[in-house]
Amino acid sequence: MRFDFFRRSDSEHKAADQQPRVEVKAPVATPRVSDPGEAPGHIVHAMLLDSRKRTVGYRLGWRVTGVTAEQGGVAGFKSLLRAISQHLNGDGRAWALDEMELFVDATIESLFASELQELPAEHMVLCMSLQDMSDADARPMLLYLREQGFGFMLCGASEVPEDPELRRIVTHMDVGTVNPLVLARMSEGPDPLRVQWVATRIHDLGDLDAAANFHMKAFVDGGFPLLPVGQLVDALQPDAQLIVKLMRMIHRNEDTREIEATLKLDARLTYRLLRHINSPAIGGGVEIHSLRHAVSMLGYTPMFRWLTMLLASSHSTAGTPYMTKKAIIRGRFVELLGQGLLPPAEADNLFVVGMLSLIDQLLGVPMEEILGHVHLPTPVQDAILRRSGVYGAFLALAESCESDGALAAELSEELFLSQDQVNGAHLMALAWAQDVGAGADVA
Incomplete structure (x- = not known):
């Protein structure tokens, strides 16, 4: 399974700065880019499955049309959040997805989008790279949003971050494929990262079963095979x-x-x-x-x-x-x-x-x-x-x-x-x- 439409290009991870905890009530930092307005595009989704293969959430992306992905970055994020607010949380209605969580990709710039404040924080998980989450200038906003109840999924990291403050921000961790050796290494140490592990690179039912064996959640998109080849029979039950x-x-x-x-x-x-x-x-x-x-x-x-x-x-x-x-x-x-x-x-x-x-x-x-x-x-x-x-x-x-x-x-x-x-x-x-x-x- 490929999740390329959710991902940004990989870059070098900067070491996490060891900063003292900042007490944040309302960050005064400003976005690094001006509001780019609307980005034309279509919503795409993947389903988040628990270890019993039940749907417990979705990962939503914005497929930009007419402009490059770079041009549509923050604008696409804003457009996606506006659509979510209008159709799942608008007009004073209760959250339409009950207890389900929504995962969306975020960058440092998108953390400052006012549209985030229109959504129920307890049901939203922002997916970010270690590089962005380690940025010292973004830390006050990360802490503020976490205190509001937003979750954060750390993406593309090969090991648990050492920064104690960052550990308190991260609620989910993208583990890619289910690799027992990597999972064992992530669990080592006196203070392991207390997060929900999420497998994002699931290719077949074998991978999904492996994730379930580790009591992990997993994302599956439209290209995921429902049944292995050769399992079809000739008669209805x-x-x-x-x-x-x-x-x-x-x-x-x-x-x-x-x-x-x-x-x-x-x-x-x-x-x-x-x-x-x-x-x-x-x-x-x-x-x-x-x-x-x-x-x-x-x-x-x-x-x-x-x-x-x-x-x-x-x-x-x-x-x-x-x-x-x-x-x-x-x-x-x-x-x-x-x-x-x-x-x-x-x-x-x-x-x-x-x-x-x-x-x-x-x-x-x-x-x-x-x-x-x-x-x-x-x-x-x-x-x-x-x-x-x-x-x-x-x-x-x-x-x-x-x-x-x-x-x-x-x-x-x-x-x-x-x-x-x-x-x-x-x-x-x-x-x-x-x-x-x-x-x-x-x-």
């Missing part, structure tokens, strides 16, 4: 077979009595449907008299959408929590991109496109096998199989924003979407996924 059968029935607009009879074959599925119907977002406590009543109340299109999410979470694998969250985010992202551009029914198709574009990896079954069972409309299949047709560019845009964002500007222009529309849809999809469980009790 029983749970998935029943869900697919129901999806076929709804697609054929079969009578609600037939759908009710099929639902009764699985008590757990029946319970989950009734629980979903009675959720505040759907029924709000409306009395349900029968399964047929539940199906009629929900409606065929919303039920097909619900079954799509059920299908995505029906296969139990080591990576399921992460995989299911990824599919939910992508489905919602693709759907939001199409809102206002396509009719409502087409937007529903976009959600299905996004979710099912990962279904082969989620279920361990070849895509052609799954699509042969579900019988989706041709435009949906074209998008999933070839990224073509009316839905294909929407899916490709969402996938680009899951990785390095290299095609985001081109695809946005093709769809006549502004960067604000794309970035807003992206962040709102992350927030929406918080309210959707890994199971199928979903809104």
Whole structure:
């Protein structure tokens, strides 16, 4: 996995200055550069997984377009923070990502951005090099932000810093790949760095398992393989077979009595449907008299959408929590991109496109096998199989924003979407996924 779009070029690390602790109430230092204004670009994200492969945070980057990375540095940082504030923390709302942390790259100059003060410090982690964090002029601001509750991830350091004051600032440490010898060396000494170790160079599931064995968190981006080659099988598991059968029935607009009879074959599925119907977002406590009543109340299109999410979470694998969250985010992202551009029914198709574009990896079954069972409309299949047709560019845009964002500007222009529309849809999809469980009790 590559994280180049988050990183600055490496340079020599300066030795940490041994400075006495400075009592800081409000630093009076000024930024070293003037406010460069806005930097056009698109948000990209990676997921932070814990040792149980659950998503516990995100690392957000700003893929600059139209200017060089150097020109967009501080301006891109400011633009990213403004978008985060608007869509995840604006209008007096609670933090939309619950307990999750957001990691963003920072430089000395960006520490002075007023936009930082608009965000919840306890949920923000600033990623910085040892060289920048060792800068004596930046130390008062580092201490001030740390006292406010901001976290700091030390990036690119091969060993624990000796500076005691710096040790009190650092809350996370980028360890790159999982190297037991390096980790052992970092743990040595009477006063080891008390931080959360984060693996940022994860290439496959073996690396992810190694990080989990050390109780480390790890970043994975859109290029991370969900299943190793050769793990695909040729048949759906029983749970998935029943869900697919129901999806076929709804697609054929079969009578609600037939759908009710099929639902009764699985008590757990029946319970989950009734629980979903009675959720505040759907029924709000409306009395349900029968399964047929539940199906009629929900409606065929919303039920097909619900079954799509059920299908995505029906296969139990080591990576399921992460995989299911990824599919939910992508489905919602693709759907939001199409809102206002396509009719409502087409937007529903976009959600299905996004979710099912990962279904082969989620279920361990070849895509052609799954699509042969579900019988989706041709435009949906074209998008999933070839990224073509009316839905294909929407899916490709969402996938680009899951990785390095290299095609985001081109695809946005093709769809006549502004960067604000794309970035807003992206962040709102992350927030929406918080309210959707890994199971199928979903809104």
